[in-house]
Amino acid sequence: MAGRKTTPLKDFSLGTHRCSVDLRLEKLSMVPFFTDLDEGKLTAINQQFSAAHHHADETIYHQDERATMLRVVVHGAVKLVRHTMDGKDVLLDMLQPGDYFGNFSTTGKAIYSETARAQTDVCILSIRMSNFRSLLNDYPEVAVAVLDITADRLQSSREKIRHLTTLTVKKRIAHILVMLSEKFGEQNAYGLLLQLPLSRKDLADMVGTSSETASRIMSDFQDQDIIKTGRQWVAISDINRLADIAKE
Incomplete structure (x- = not known):
């Protein structure tokens, strides 16, 4: 159709997509605390998970709800958003297949500290x-890995707070783009394309600024041939320059 907008991003629609056993095992093996398990153990663990599909922009769970599930992304992308007291949204993370999210507590009294929303159509594995x-009782190696990963996540959270409170907005956006390129980057004719829909508001929410400021900085990056952008997509033309800006 003439005039129809096109995008270099993959088609993330579910269509006939299903979380096949092979795909489930592949993505579970990417979860940090399952990485060292053999196929037999992974197969047994997979049977404890149930699969669910969510469409883009659908909420998977809400902040402050009772946290009852741990989840793993199998297909698509998920974003984690925290709602602040002054009514703003802070975009905490973008998740890809193999990433986990939800509750890690073993007390049974925890609540979700963020809202999880489908960034694209997604397939999610969940376990109560x-x-x-x-x-954790049946596989001590998983329990040990969970302890290590919890400590790493705490350090990562502290680092994010430092970025939000000490770096300039320009450096924050450069840092976020570098981080997203490591998770979602795919080399193609446009450069290092971030294979997920990414709006100016998404970027603004990740760095704690306004959409207008994020748009201005992204336009500056584009004028300097550091990135290419279109409707909800970003490709990085000069990753080294972007990394330098993040560290300047």
Whole structure:
């Protein structure tokens, strides 16, 4: 159709997509605390998870709801958003297949500290925390890995707070783009294309600024041939320059 907008991004629609056993095992093996398990153990653990599909922009769970599930992304992308007291949204993270999210607590009294929303159509694996606690008892190596990963996440959270409070907005946006390129980057004719829909508001929410400021900085980056952009997509033309800006 003439005049129809095109995008270099993949088609993330679910269509006939299903979370096949092979795909489930592949993505579960990418979860940090399952990485060292053999196929037999992964197969047994997979049976504890249930699959669910969500369409783009659909909420998976809400902040402050009782946290009962641990989840793993199998297909598509998920974003985690925290709602602040002054009514703003802070975009905490973008998740790709193999990433986990939800509740890690074993107390049974935890609440979700963020809202999880489908950035694209997604397939998600979920396990109830009561079942996950049983896994920790059955597989001590998983329990040890969970402890290590929890400590790493705490350090990462502290680093994010430092970025939001000490770096300029320009450096923050450069840092976020470099981080997203490591997770979602795919080399093609446009450059290092971030394979997920990414709006100016998404970027603004990740760095704690306004959409207008994020748009101005992204336009500056484009004028300097550091990035290419279109409707909800970003490709990085000069990753080294972007990394330098993040560190300047």
